[in-house]
Amino acid sequence: MKLELCRVVQGGSRLGVLKGLGRMGEHSLEVPACLLYTHCGCVPHLTHDTLHSLDQLPSVTQVSLDHLAEHQEVLEEFKEGFKKFSGLHDTVLFCSLHDPAIHSPTGYTTNKTVSVWGSGGRTELTAAKFMALQKLARPDCYVSMADGETWQDNTSRKRVRKSVERTLAHLDTCLLVHQASQELEGAALFGAVEGGDVLEERVRSARETAKRPVAGFCLDGLQTGRVDAALRGQLVGAVIKELPEDKPRLLQGVGRPDEVLACVEAGVDLFEGFFPFQVTERGCALCFRFDTATDPESADRTPPSETLTKPNGDNHPDGPTPFEMNLKDKRYQDDFRPLVEGCGCYCCRNHQRAYVHHLLATNELLAGVLLMLHNTAHYLAFFAAMRRALAADKMDLLKRRVLARTQTNA
Amino acid sequence: MAAPCARVETQLSTNMSFKKALAVASPLALRIIAECPVTKARVCDLELPHGSVSTPVFMPVGTQGTMKGITADQLDALGCQICLGNTYHLGMRPGPDLIEKANGLHGFMNWKRNLLTDSGGFQMVSLVELSEVTEEGVTFKSPYDGETILLSPEKSIAIQNSLGSDVMMQLDDVVSSTVTGPRVEEAMRRSIRWLDRCIAANKNPHKQNLFAIIQGGLNAGLRKTCLDEMTKRDVPGFAIGGLSGGEEKDDFWRMVTLSTDHLPREKPRYLMGVGYAVDLVVCVALGCDMFDCVFPTRTARFGSALVPWGSLQVKHKQYAKDFQPIDPECQCPTCKRHSRAYLHALFKSDTAAMHHVTVHNIAYQLSLMRSVRQSIVEGRFPDFIRAFMRRMFPSRDAYPGWAVDALASVNVALE
Numbered sequence: 001m002k003l004e005l006c007r008v009v010q011g012g013s014r015l016g017v018l019k020g021l022g023r024m025g026e027h028s029l030e031v032p033a034c035l036l037y038t039h040c041g042c043v044p045h046l047t048h049d050t051l052h053s054l055d056q057l058p059s060v061t062q063v064s065l066d067h068l069a070e071h072q073e074v075l076e077e078f079k080e081g082f083k084k085f086s087g088l089h090d091t092v093l094f095c096s097l098h099d100p101a102i103h104s105p106t107g108y109t110t111n112k113t114v115s116v117w118g119s120g121g122r123t124e125l126t127a128a129k130f131m132a133l134q135k136l137a138r139p140d141c142y143v144s145m146a147d148g149e150t151w152q153d154n155t156s157r158k159r160v161r162k163s164v165e166r167t168l169a170h171l172d173t174c175l176l177v178h179q180a181s182q183e184l185e186g187a188a189l190f191g192a193v194e195g196g197d198v199l200e201e202r203v204r205s206a207r208e209t210a211k212r213p214v215a216g217f218c219l220d221g222l223q224t225g226r227v228d229a230a231l232r233g234q235l236v237g238a239v240i241k242e243l244p245e246d247k248p249r250l251l252q253g254v255g256r257p258d259e260v261l262a263c264v265e266a267g268v269d270l271f272e273g274f275f276p277f278q279v280t281e282r283g284c285a286l287c288f289r290f291d292t293a294t295d296p297e298s299a300d301r302t303p304p305s306e307t308l309t310k311p312n313g314d315n316h317p318d319g320p321t322p323f324e325m326n327l328k329d330k331r332y333q334d335d336f337r338p339l340v341e342g343c344g345c346y347c348c349r350n351h352q353r354a355y356v357h358h359l360l361a362t363n364e365l366l367a368g369v370l371l372m373l374h375n376t377a378h379y380l381a382f383f384a385a386m387r388r389a390l391a392a393d394k395m396d397l398l399k400r401r402v403l404a405r406t407q408t409n410a
Numbered sequence: 411m412a413a414p415c416a417r418v419e420t421q422l423s424t425n426m427s428f429k430k431a432l433a434v435a436s437p438l439a440l441r442i443i444a445e446c447p448v449t450k451a452r453v454c455d456l457e458l459p460h461g462s463v464s465t466p467v468f469m470p471v472g473t474q475g476t477m478k479g480i481t482a483d484q485l486d487a488l489g490c491q492i493c494l495g496n497t498y499h500l501g502m503r504p505g506p507d508l509i510e511k512a513n514g515l516h517g518f519m520n521w522k523r524n525l526l527t528d529s530g531g532f533q534m535v536s537l538v539e540l541s542e543v544t545e546e547g548v549t550f551k552s553p554y555d556g557e558t559i560l561l562s563p564e565k566s567i568a569i570q571n572s573l574g575s576d577v578m579m580q581l582d583d584v585v586s587s588t589v590t591g592p593r594v595e596e597a598m599r600r601s602i603r604w605l606d607r608c609i610a611a612n613k614n615p616h617k618q619n620l621f622a623i624i625q626g627g628l629n630a631g632l633r634k635t636c637l638d639e640m641t642k643r644d645v646p647g648f649a650i651g652g653l654s655g656g657e658e659k660d661d662f663w664r665m666v667t668l669s670t671d672h673l674p675r676e677k678p679r680y681l682m683g684v685g686y687a688v689d690l691v692v693c694v695a696l697g698c699d700m701f702d703c704v705f706p707t708r709t710a711r712f713g714s715a716l717v718p719w720g721s722l723q724v725k726h727k728q729y730a731k732d733f734q735p736i737d738p739e740c741q742c743p744t745c746k747r748h749s750r751a752y753l754h755a756l757f758k759s760d761t762a763a764m765h766h767v768t769v770h771n772i773a774y775q776l777s778l779m780r781s782v783r784q785s786i787v788e789g790r791f792p793d794f795i796r797a798f799m800r801r802m803f804p805s806r807d808a809y810p811g812w813a814v815d816a817l818a819s820v821n822v823a824l825e
Contacts, residue, residue: 040759041752047765049743050481067759074751077731085755087747119758334508350482350520354512358475358504365479365761 001141001188001215003031003248003269007390011237013265015390018248021092022140023186027059031248032264032390034255034273034383035062035094037101040071041086043376044277045368048087053346054377056384060092060141062272066099068137069125070118081138081183095139097146100223100253101274106149111166114145127173135181141188143218143250145170150196151226160196163221164205167194171212188215190250193239196221202235206242216248219268223253225318233262240267257288257323257382257402264386265395276375283360284324285339285371286378289404290385292397323402327371332357345377346370437576438619438646440678446791449820450670450697453786456678458576459617460516460524463491465678465699466782468690468775469526470707474499475509475519478707479765480772482521488742488772489780491523492576494702497569498530498537498561502554506572514574526702527575528682529566529608531584543583545600563607567620571613579649580608582623587657594627597652598636601625605643621680623651624669628661637672647678650698654683659812663692667819670697687716687778691798692816694782695791706775710767713757716774718801722750724767729754742773792822799824 005016014031021027036043036058043051051057063082068075078085083093097116098104108115108122114130115122125133130145147163147170149155171191178189191214195202209217219239222232236251243249251268254260255275263271279286320326327339338348339356347356347370359367382402389398439457446452456463470477470485471494477485485493495515500506512518515525531548541550547562566581581604583597605622612620622640626633640648650669653662666681673679678699684690685703693701706716713725715736722729722736735745736753744753744766756763785794795817803809806825814824 039762040756042756042760042762044760045479045762045765047484047743047762047769048747049484049487050765053483070758071755074731074755078733078751085749086752087749333504334511336512346481346483352512354504354508355475355518355520358518362474362499362503364474364476365764366476366481368761369479369481369765 001025001248003246005245008245009265011241012267013390013395014245014267014269015387016269018269021059021188025186027092029059029092030387031269032260032271032383032386033058033060033269034260034271034379035060035250036091037062037273037277039099040067041082041088043372044280045365045372050346050369050373054373054380056380058273058380060094061088062094062096063137063139064096064099065116065125065130065133066097066102066104066118068095068118069116069123069133070120072133072136075133075136081136083138092141093137093139095134095137095142096218096252096272097143098148098252099274100255100272101277106152109147109149109166111162114147114170127170128177130170131174131177131181134187135177135183138183139187141190141215143190143192144174144214146192146194146218146220148192148194148220148252150194150221151223155196157198157201160194160198160201163194163196164201164208167192167205167220168208171209171214175212175214190214190216190218192218192220193243194221195235195239197227197231197235199235199238202239203242206239210243214247216250216270217243219249219251222251224256224259226253229259229262232259233266236263236266236268256321257290260382261386261395261399261402264390273376273379276372276379278318279321279324279375280368280371282318282320282326283328283367283371284320284326285356286323286375286382287325287340288323288382289401290382290398292385292389292392292394292401327353327356327367328360329357339374340378343374343377343381345374347374348377436619436646437615437617438678440676442676444787444789446695446786447789448792449695449817449822450667451694451782451786451791452697452699453783454678454699456699458492458524458619460522460576461491463524464780464783466690466694466779467492467700468685468779469494469700469702470772470775471496471702471704472519472521473704474503475515477772478711478768479761480768482519484769485521485772486523488769489776490772492526493521493524495519495525495527495573495575496530496533497527497566497573498533500527500573501530501561501569502552506569510572510574514572516574524577525573525575526577527570527573527579529570529579529581530561531566531579531581532683543597543600545603547581563604564611567608567611568613571618574614575618577619577621577647578612579621580605580623582625582651585625585627585652587627587652587655587661589627594629595632598625598627598632602636602639605640605645609643609645619646621645621647621649623649623682624673625652626665627652628657628665630664630668633665633668634672637669641672641674645677647680648673649680649682649700651682653681654703659810660815663696663812663816663819666693666698667696667816673697685775687775688799688802688810688813690775690778691782691795692813694786695795695817695820695822706771707768710771711764713753713763713767715767716771718798720802724750724753724763725757726754736767736770737774740770740773740777742770742777744770744773795822796824 250270680700
């Protein structure tokens with residue numbers, strides 16, 4: 001795996017391509033990018049056929065041990081890795097510890113173990129068991145076992161320090177197993193950078209992790225709703241200063257467009273693609289604009305944009321954001337326009353807001369399918385727009401366009 | 411004697427052009443492609459406004475303007491030529507006016523092939539508490555706002571006209587097949603009167619086909635009366651209703667075959683609510699052309715996959731490590747890519763597991779009917795039936811008695 005950068009803003013954003021992905025090195029991913037979010041190898045609500053009505057899907061598919069751990073015995077019997085098990089051909093498999101869209105219970109992490117949460121409840125993992133799972137799953141990339149439970153209120157500095165130490169210890173154990181394992185030959189191991197909201201611990205974790213032969217870095221414990229955006233910006237900045245330029249950085253648990261933009265500008269390359277799923281689950285459709293062809297100042301001359309959901313006062317991480325429209329709202333009952341004019345997704349090419357509203361009102365499964373298709377398409381197009389803006393030095397314009405809605409709510 | 415011949419020829423050609431004119435005006439044309447010389451089965455080409463349908467056909471049910479979790483494209487790719495929408499549900503939400511604004515149900519759900527809507531009568535009786543049937547119609551309380559609503563023949567047809575379905579069903583007075591006594595006759599006679607009211611109320615006879623529904627419960631005399639009366643009406647097709655409830659299968663098949671004996675050959679026969687594989691095969695042999703049932707799609711959502719030897723409960727532990735597809739011989743998208751073990755695992759993680767099985771079950775039903783049609787065309791339907799039964803049941807003893815009798819009645823002996 002090799003990161004080829006073509007544009008770097010000093011102390012900030014990068015534009016490039018992650019090459020040599022996959023066991024045979026045949027895949028690549030333009031960055032900044034988001035990974036394709038799945039539940040057990042399946043993009044939520046979508047079968048292979050419906051998923052592939054979308055084009056330009058990311059070449060990297062994410063699964064988490066939250067979903068995988070309970071299938072250990074099955075994978076042992078199957079013997080050919082998770083990709084083959086789930087019918088995922090021709091993709092790069094990225095395995096993380098947790099599902100970024102799930103808020104799992106906390107308080108079970110110990111010095112030697114972390115816990116993952118599946119349909120049957122909790123599975124406790126030692127580093128040994130963690131690596132056994134990775135050997136069975138045979139991902140192309142994975143994040144080392146980590147203790148990221150540092151975001152609760154009243155997390156002591158001592159606890160934060162412990163998380164850094166444990167995570168480094170886990171990394172060292174994982175590296176040993178990784179290097180000796182045939183099943184993981186050619187796989188890229190990412191180290192997790194912890195440190196809670198304590199700047200010194202963040203720096204320490206970053207420095208120490210960077211000393212290890214990891215393929216990339218995963219910034220943990222900075223998820224949306226756990227740390228506020230301003231503090232996150234500070235901490236990400238401090239961490240990135242300590243990381244080598246030539247290795248990719250993935251930021252876990254951040255997906256809101258405004259936060260993504262801020263973190264790209266701070267030097268993050270990769271994001272988890274779970275945000276479209278969250279939007280779908282609340283019956284909403286992404287509709288924020290990200291075109292930079294015209295100056296947003298001239299937006300006044302264009303037809304009024306969608307009246308959006310109000311931003312939540314307390315900024316609940318699961319509530320509707322200003323980037324989406326709530327299709328459950330009665331105003332869409334007889335709105336026969338596509339979700340977003342000009343969107344090329346299956347839903348917008350074939351269906352109308354009134355139909356999606358009806359599906360939501362009647363609790364029909366197809367609502368999830370159509371919204372997931374649209375939200376995924378919209379989100380991926382946003383990332384593509386971001387890469388174009390970086391290439392053309394139009395990030396400020398893009399930011400103004402994307403953020404315009406957050407200021408003009410009716 | 412040239413003059414009389416000329417007159418006869420003129421008469422003939424006038425008849426021909428009159429018939430042609432009728433065919434253009436009628437939104438349904440049935441062409442019989444093949445008839446089984448042994449049973450009463452036939453293969454037809456049913457021309458409807460949104461394309462042709464090969465019969466015998468199984469029609470999946472998309473109750474609320476959607477085939478649960480399956481896109482219109484997926485349904486089309488599976489080869490579905492006609493599916494169902496529900497007048498009761500759609501009439502309640504989102505309502506006929508909105509659907510009309512959306513260019514009918516076709517426009518609303520973006521389904522380009524054929525649609526059949528039922529009248530809402532069955533749901534009235536099966537879903538709604540405190541529904542009351544009078545000569546006027548069915549009165550019930552809306553489950554959404556508690557308002558009292560009357561579903562009359564006129565109202566049902568008006569809704570179906572707004573939905574714009576290719577085939578509409580009359581509003582019938584539906585009585586459970588387990589009911590006996592004078593209510594059965596009352597319902598049968600009322601259904602005839604309601605048929606006439608439906609015919610009169612149909613605003614679009616040139617675009618939408620109104621089917622009659624034969625009632626009469628399990629009483630041969632009443633059925634026959636209903637058949638005699640309804641076949642006098644000039645409707646493009648007939649449904650056999652009032653069966654597929656809780657009745658004994660022994661009674662069920664007798665009513666089916668009685669009905670097909672007295673329905674016109676050149677019009678389609680639609681047996682409502684039948685969808686189990688064995689029932690389909692037997693009732694094709696008894697002369698039915700069209701079938702619908704929620705079972706295949708509903709059971710899919712519970713993880714039950716339909717296969718030639720019965721069904722497979724994918725969520726059961728025994729499939730956790732079974733790396734074969736649901737049916738190794740099935741060509742559906744699910745079986746071509748996924749194993750039972752993967753689907754078993756996926757059911758714990760995502761709703762898409764249901765969609766995979768739904769796709770498979772629809773494919774199974776459509777494939778079954780395709781095989782049935784092929785065997786009839788090739789003159790080997792009885793052999794097909796025998797092979798089908800052998801595959802479906804572990805032994806001859808397990809063959810359902812009613813199926814053996816029904817098939818015997820159409821000259822098919824099962825070993």
